[in-house]
Amino acid sequence: MSLSKNSLARGIFLFCTAASAAVTLLVLLFMLILGLPLLSGRTFISLWGTQWAPHRGFYGILPMVAGTLWIALLAACLSLPLSVGTAGVMTSLGGPGVRRLLQLIVRFMTGIPTVIYGFAAIFLLVPLLRQGLGGAGLSVLTAGMVLAVLISPTMILFMADSLAAVDPAYVQAARALGASRVQRLLYVKLPHALPGMVSGFILSLGRALGDTLIALMLAGNAIAVPGSLLAPARTLTAHIALVKAADYDSLEFRSIFACGIALYLFTTAAVIAVRFIRNDRRGAA
Numbered sequence: 679m680s681l682s683k684n685s686l687a688r689g690i691f692l693f694c695t696a697a698s699a700a701v702t703l704l705v706l707l708f709m710l711i712l713g714l715p716l717l718s719g720r721t722f723i724s725l726w727g728t729q730w731a732p733h734r735g736f737y738g739i740l741p742m743v744a745g746t747l748w749i750a751l752l753a754a755c756l757s758l759p760l761s762v763g764t765a766g767v768m769t770s771l772g773g774p775g776v777r778r779l780l781q782l783i784v785r786f787m788t789g790i791p792t793v794i795y796g797f798a799a800i801f802l803l804v805p806l807l808r809q810g811l812g813g814a815g816l817s818v819l820t821a822g823m824v825l826a827v828l829i830s831p832t833m834i835l836f837m838a839d840s841l842a843a844v845d846p847a848y849v850q851a852a853r854a855l856g857a858s859r860v861q862r863l864l865y866v867k868l869p870h871a872l873p874g875m876v877s878g879f880i881l882s883l884g885r886a887l888g889d890t891l892i893a894l895m896l897a898g899n900a901i902a903v904p905g906s907l908l909a910p911a912r913t914l915t916a917h918i919a920l921v922k923a924a925d926y927d928s929l930e931f932r933s934i935f936a937c938g939i940a941l942y943l944f945t946t947a948a949v950i951a952v953r954f955i956r957n958d959r960r961g962a963a
C-alpha cells in the first residue's frame with residue numbers, strides 16, 4: 679500500500695514538473711512566433727539600434743535594454759551591503775529580540791505592494807534628489823534606489839538562510855578557539871555560505887530585471903541610452919506596458935514580444951548561473 683502511495687506521489691510530482699517546464703517553453707514559443715517578423719532581415723538589425731520611431735520603420739530596443747541593465751544592476755549593488763549586514767545581524771550578531779524583530783520587519787516588507795514604494799518615492803525621494811542633485815528627479819538613480827529597497831527582503835532572506843545553514847560544528851570550533859561573534863561571521867560563516875548568498879544576489883537581480891511599476895513611475899521613461907545615473911531611462915518592462923498599437927499585426931505591437939524575449943533570456947541566464955553555482959557547490963562538497 680505504501681509503495682503505491684509513493685508511486686502515486688512520484689507520478690504527481692513528475693507531472694507537475696513536466697507541466698511547469700511545458701508552460702515555460704510554450705510561453706517562449708508564443709513570444710517567438712508573435713515576434714518572428716522582427717527577428718529576420720533588416721528589421722532584426724534595426725531592433726538593436728538606438729532609434730524607436732515606428733512611423734519611420736525603426737524599432738530599436740537597445741535603449742530599453744540598457745535602461746533595464748542600468749537600473750537592475752544599480753538596485754542589486756545598492757541592496758547587497760544592506761542585505762549582507764541585515765542577514766549577519768539576524769543570524770549571528772543580534773540578540774534574540776533583535777533577530778525576531780528584524781525577521782518580522784523583513785517578512786512584512788515582502789508583502790508591501792510595489793505601488794506603495796512608488797508613491798512614497800514620488801512624494802519624498804524625487805523632490806529630495808531634484809533639490810540636491812538637480813534634474814527632474816525621475817532618473818536611473820531614483821528607480822535604482824527604490825528598487826533596491828523592494829528587492830532587499832528577498833536578498834536578505836536568501837542570505838540569512840544560507841548563513842543559518844552553515845554547519846554548527848565549524849562555528850563551535852571557531853568559538854572554542856576564542857573567535858568573537860564578528861570573527862565567526864567573517865571567517866567561518868560567510869565563506870561557507872558564499873555560494874548560497876551569491877545565488878540570492880542573482881535571483882534578486884532577476885527580480886529587479888522583471889519589475890515594471892517602479893521603473894514606470896520613477897525612471898522617467900525616456901527612450902535613450904542613459905549617460906549617467908541622473909539621466910532618465912525606460913526599461914523593457916515599462917516599454918511593454920507603454921506601447922499602444924491599434925493594429926495588433928503591426929511591427930510596433932510585435933516589438934513588445936521582442937522585449938519579452940530579451941527579458942526571458944536575462945531570466946534564463948540568471949537561473950542557469952544559480953544552477954551552476956549550486957552544482958559547483960555540491961561537487962566541492
